[in-house]
Amino acid sequence: MFEASVTIAQRDHRKVVGYLRSQFEAERRYKLEAQKADTTYDVDPVTRGAYRRMLELYWTLSRVLAPLRRASPAAQCEEDAPRPAPQQQFPLITIAPGDQPCIYVDVTDTKFFDKVTGIQRVVSETAHYVTELGNGQPVQIRGGLILAEIDGVMGRIEARPGDILLLLDAGWNNVDNYAHAISSFREKGGAVVAGVYDLFPVLYPTLYGPELVIAFETWLSEVVSRSDAVVAISRSSAKCYAEYAMMRYKWCRSQKIGWWRLGANLSAEPAREPAAAAIEIATQGPFFLCVGTIETRKGYPVAIEAFERLWADKIDVNLVIVGRPGWNAQAFEQRLRQHEEKGRRLFWLDDASDADLRHLYRETCAAVFTTFAEGFGLPLVEAAQCGAPIIASDIPQFRELGGSDVRYFDLLDSASLADALMQALSDEKRPPRVATLTWRESTIELIGLLRSGAYQMDVSAISRDIATAGLAAATK
Numbered sequence: 212m213f214e215a216s217v218t219i220a221q222r223d224h225r226k227v228v229g230y231l232r233s234q235f236e237a238e239r240r241y242k243l244e245a246q247k248a249d250t251t252y253d254v255d256p257v258t259r260g261a262y263r264r265m266l267e268l269y270w271t272l273s274r275v276l277a278p279l280r281r282a283s284p285a286a287q288c289e290e291d292a293p294r295p296a297p298q299q300q301f302p303l304i305t306i307a308p309g310d311q312p313c314i315y316v317d318v319t320d321t322k323f324f325d326k327v328t329g330i331q332r333v334v335s336e337t338a339h340y341v342t343e344l345g346n347g348q349p350v351q352i353r354g355g356l357i358l359a360e361i362d363g364v365m366g367r368i369e370a371r372p373g374d375i376l377l378l379l380d381a382g383w384n385n386v387d388n389y390a391h392a393i394s395s396f397r398e399k400g401g402a403v404v405a406g407v408y409d410l411f412p413v414l415y416p417t418l419y420g421p422e423l424v425i426a427f428e429t430w431l432s433e434v435v436s437r438s439d440a441v442v443a444i445s446r447s448s449a450k451c452y453a454e455y456a457m458m459r460y461k462w463c464r465s466q467k468i469g470w471w472r473l474g475a476n477l478s479a480e481p482a483r484e485p486a487a488a489a490i491e492i493a494t495q496g497p498f499f500l501c502v503g504t505i506e507t508r509k510g511y512p513v514a515i516e517a518f519e520r521l522w523a524d525k526i527d528v529n530l531v532i533v534g535r536p537g538w539n540a541q542a543f544e545q546r547l548r549q550h551e552e553k554g555r556r557l558f559w560l561d562d563a564s565d566a567d568l569r570h571l572y573r574e575t576c577a578a579v580f581t582t583f584a585e586g587f588g589l590p591l592v593e594a595a596q597c598g599a600p601i602i603a604s605d606i607p608q609f610r611e612l613g614g615s616d617v618r619y620f621d622l623l624d625s626a627s628l629a630d631a632l633m634q635a636l637s638d639e640k641r642p643p644r645v646a647t648l649t650w651r652e653s654t655i656e657l658i659g660l661l662r663s664g665a666y667q668m669d670v671s672a673i674s675r676d677i678a679t680a681g682l683a684a685a686t687k
Contacts, residue, residue, distance in 0.1 A: 314347030355391030370401030474653030
């Protein structure tokens with residue numbers, strides 16, 4: 212079974228590599244053209260090349276030397292030494308003892324950046340319902356202290372035996388802030404549980420900047436893999452983390468690993484009406500809807516190519532893309548803006564509201580998800596809640612969510628997607644039977660997992676599979 216799954220993964224890996232090469236080449240050409248067009252860019256090619264090589268050298272040395280520095284005696288002494296914390300600035304706050312230990316949800320990054328999408332939405336919704344259900348308290352980690360705001364007063368908290376510190380936020384943005392807080396929490400008898408969304412920065416490092424890749428690797432090795440337990444947002448993500456961690460970090464082979472399902476509340480009635488632009492687009496004929504940030508991982512070029520096939524065959528159908536500009540996809544953004552069908556049969560809404568999205572989900576022929584890698588697939592759940600039929604890449608995360616009621620197409624294959632679109636046009640529209648949760652229900656499921664300690668992953672089986680696969684590879 213394990214060897215079969217590896218073979219499938221390798222087949223898909225070749226597709227992904229080919230796709231990424233084509234997108235990186237498009238980005239390279241775009242940037243070269245942009246430099247030529249920018250008359251203020253007066254750095255000569257030799258200097259520009261030297262600067263690029265210095266950046267590459269910095270990235271390489273940082274990745275090689277960082278583990279050595281952390282393992283050096285000086286670094287150990289620095290880490291072991293007590294860090295000065297401004298405790299006098301924050302009074303000790305005592306959380307009223309309840310029937311059960313408290314769950315402290317880390318919201319540090321979410322509070323700092325004030326975002327409401329992606330990870331931040333999960334953190335905000337989970338922290339809200341953990342508090343509302345009387346199970347815990349949102350906290351921020353600053354200067355090695357765990358801080359909570361109670362009755363308008365920001366103070367530090369100390370763990371009691373059995374308390375749980377749930378690291379659900381994007382802690383890799385400030386890894387150094389966590390070591391002292393975690394050790395102090397454990398000294399008082401608390402447990403640390405780390406959340407895992409995906410491993411994309413280490414699995415696909417070329418999609419991200421070197422600083423993020425290094426920070427994420429450090430977060431995995433120094434925080435996540437050393438936590439008492441890990442909770443992932445899907446079974447697929449949990450399995451991916453388990454395989455990666457057990458091959459890379461020997462000390463985590465007995466770590467408890469589980470998962471829970473995310474929620475969605477998009478189907479609730481909106482507080483405001485959809486914008487005129489969204490209403491107008493929905494009335495201009497049959498359309499399919501793609502939702503997600505404009506980034507390479509989402510596979511949007513595959514969607515464009517599939518629709519270009521339909522348009523070439525005189526199929527009069529529209530494509531609507533809802534997503535904010537992301538990163539490393541400027542060439543594709545330019546392609547969207549300059550496409551000959553833009554404003555006719557191709558529409559891009561880069562600042563749609565929840566009301567707009569809800570309206571489009573309810574009116575579309577189907578929601579289309581072309582991503583080649585996903586941690587969970589929250590837009591798919593939102594589409595299902597709103598009754599939209601779903602067409603999705605054939606990847607484990609979407610199979611886990613959608614089961615047999617989603618129409619799948621071959622990964623990164625525009626011809627396969629075009630066939631799926633034609634089938635959806637000819638079929639009667641019906642809502643998918645995809646099991647979904649509200650955020651309240653999702654939080655209850657997570658609390659139950661944390662309280663019971665019934666983490667689902669059979670870590671010993673994963674370890675045996677890895678050992679078996681390694682032995683098989685060595686004997687070939």
